[in-house]
Amino acid sequence: MNAFSPENLLSIAFLGTFICGFVCLLSPLRHADRLSLALLTFFALMGSVAAGVVAFGGKTALVLPVFVQSLPFFFHMTLGLDRLSAIFFVLINVTAATCALFGLRYLTKHAYLYHARPTGFHFAAALFGFQGILLSTTLIGFLFFLEITALATFFLVMSSRSAPSRSAAFKYFLVMQVSAGALLAGLFMLADGGVLGSFSSLSVIVGTLSPIRLTVASLCLLLGFALRSGLAPFHGWIKSVEEVAPTHVLPLLTLANILVSVYLFLRTVLFPLHGAPVWLSFALIACGLITGALGALLGGVSEKMKEIVSYDTIKNSGVMFALLGTALLAAQLSLSALANATLLALFLLIFSHTFIKAGLLLAAGVVTDETHALSLEGMGGLARRMPRLSVLFAILALAVVGLPPSGAYLSAWAFTEAILQEALVIPVLYGSLFTLTLSALFFTSGLSLFTAVKLFSGAFLGRPCSLGAENASEPANGYLLPILALTLLGSVTGVFSPQIFSVLGVGALIKNAGTFYPAFVFGASSFAPAGFFVIFLLILVLVIAFGLLFASTSKRRMQAPWNGGEPLTPRMEYSATAFASPLRYFFRFFLALRPRRVMTVTALVTTNPWFTSKAFRHEAEPAWHKALAPSFWKAQKVLSGVLFGLQTGNVQVYVAMMLLTLTACILFAL
Amino acid sequence: MSPLLRTALQVFLSLLFAPFAWGLIRFLKSQLSGRSGVSPFVSYAQIIAGFRKENLIPPMSSWAFTGTPYVVLAASVFLVFSLPLMTLGGWASPFSQFLVFIGVLALADTFRIFGAIDAGGVIGGMGASRQMVITALSLPTLVLIFSAYALKAGTTTIDGMLMSGLTPFGQPFLLLVVIAFILIALAENGRYPVDNPETSLELTMIGEALTFSYSGPYLAMLEYAAMIRLLVFMMLLANMIFPFGLLLPNGSFQSILVMILCTLLKISIAAGLTALLESTIAKMRFYRLQEYLASAFFIALAGLALVLVTEQIL
Incomplete structure (x- = not known):
């Protein structure tokens, strides 16, 4: 060889x-x-x-x-x-x-x-x-490596050795173990106890299983996927992990886990399990859409940079599972064209999201590092301080929400085309369900656009809002090059996606449009992302040339904007909190359960309402957390401290823990 | 006539008529309120004068401030290049897909907001926040509007939808779609009752606040882009209701004249109705816009549901 x-x-x-x-x-x-x-x-x-x-x-x-x-x-x-x-x-x-x-x-x-x-x-x-x-x-091999990953990433989360990181690591560990246990239980049942068998044998065994066993197995798998990929209401771990873990491992901790969930879903459910109960598809679509909308909405009203990025990760995880649910439902209804197109949309999203979000996570880490601020309120004006990073960040932020010709945009396009072509030829109930899914996904995209604009403009535009932001400088090439590489990869997977996907087995959906470049084709519709990109770029170049030739753009004078007669300070600038206030007001009913700020105003004299005492309180913990689980959170803090003590760098301890968790998982599954 | 030539003609005429359409609304509004008003052609002088002036640049601004006018104007030009405003089956008709249209609108809005915030002023941020909410909530409605149209027409390109010859008169469900489109068009172009495009009161500004810190050529570019966008929405709406007077692939020289006359007629009617609307209703409070935008969303959703039901059950 x-x-x-x-x-x-x-x-x-x-x-x-x-x-x-x-x-x-x-x-x-x-x-x-x-x-x-x-x-x-x-x-x-x-x-x-x-x-x-x-x-x-x-x-x-x-x-x-x-x-x-x-x-x-x-x-x-x-x-x-x-x-x-x-x-x-x-x-x-x-x-x-x-x-x-x-x-x-x-x-x-x-x-x-x-x-x-x-x-x-x-x-x-x-x-x-x-x-x-x-x-x-094989199933057992898969679970063996899953445990290695869970254990290694657990220690990665608590790398900083701080109390919040220990707490987040324990939460993460708990989620991963319960997820592994649920997956193991589901797979045990699907494989009829034969976990030494291969994935391909699943489809043969599944046909012989009773409906009750299939239903219970599906429930276990759903729980396992929901936990690992951060679907609501199990999304908390993504946020806490992204806030405390070292920046360079964040993509592995969150994105790789989501990717593995999607992979396992495709491997164990979508392909061999067309006979799965229909409610599984409905549940997946509902979970995905709720998670997507929740992620987009909470991202829009958050102020911390890493928190916003985390919520966007949660949103995308939701969208991916909504697409998976749709593909499964389409497969169950024997709508192969819709199932294939939805899978294409899913893969377009996965390709784009992996690179773009990884770039965004790294860039967010650099920004918080350089400004020594976690919140957007302490940033601002970085585009002048770090112009190269700001351009990359802008591209990443706009690509992640799916502006053309990004991969996320193409994913939405492919899904829309597929739904609109099938909606009238399937029963009206399913047609309505698919179009409602489409509407919900675009509603989520709209909110996500809000979040992305807030994220970029709050951090990079306007005036510096803190000393850290004022003194920030362009990060070193060691930071910029990986972010640049991920930006380029993310852009290429969007603009040249027909070329990439033509070799991935979806060639039937791609053709040489003749006029421009290879395009995705659904029925009579086609779209060539490279063609769009080139034409838009040409028009932009023409507009710039026009500006240079016919407008006096070179005649310029520095002049601060009108300030209403007062010297303008960063505190007067519209803050990130204020930016989101319309959204917070419009969706106040949905946001009632999240952490909130409370202003208590007490009148000092009864005769004049203007003399008041104001007290401000920030409830960092949601009300339902406080009411339902105080002792649980205390116990988890103690336990995470104990587990932290095991991080000695001793290989034997790691191996012992791995075996222990594997045994616990198997016992749980059995 | 070749598709490329027809597209070039459409781009030329759109860029030419856009300031006129803007000026005509202003003129008619003045007339309706009993004032003589300025000529509709003053908009041209306004743009040309803007291009010759000096740019005032906020000292704290970055590439986002200077790049915004170019991107926003390029996005508007792309729309008149790709959409079927005056001709059908144009060279760029494959790019007239409704998701491309919506994506380019979102791109332009995003950069307008970047420019407003980057100036670091007190007004820009406030307008940016408001505009962003309007954009975020109106774009999904646009998707529903065109999805309903696409379901019936069997194509997702706006060019194909107009070629199918569907009108609200023949297809009553389209009436809902058209109503939702009117609501969104008013919101997207900053017209009454969502915004007052001629306000000088900073606290109520939305669209004007976005260009508040701009001056000279950059302001002229942004205003020109807004005029083109208004023309795009006017022509799309007019073509959805009356899909006639469009230059067809086999059009002759006479049909070009007919197309120009029809375009001017459509612009005049749309401008007249806009002026009438703006003269008869009050501006809505910003915090009531959720009702306005939610209404548009549900009207569009009802239109979509009606298509599904009528096509499958009746």
């Missing part, structure tokens, strides 16, 4: 990732942590190239050589990739490579906060776990 064959490259990348962790932890070299991250970047890219041969090339599957599978810690599992897992493998590994590159500078700069060696080890272990999940062809 050729030494550079995809199988060999994939094996080297997989084992290399595993070894990187130990290099970081055990190597006597002084800069072993940096060496490990550099090697991790290399191996992740190598793995992406090898998986890319299956995802985008002629190969249909890759199986790792026997000597790799016979290594003692793989328990003779069959490891390999088919096209579906290869796509997810490429997405996760490319994102991880850019994150590792970002981490090179990030960990050096934050050496006072994070222990570089354990963090590097956990990062490598988490990536190894995610790679293993995608390489597993």
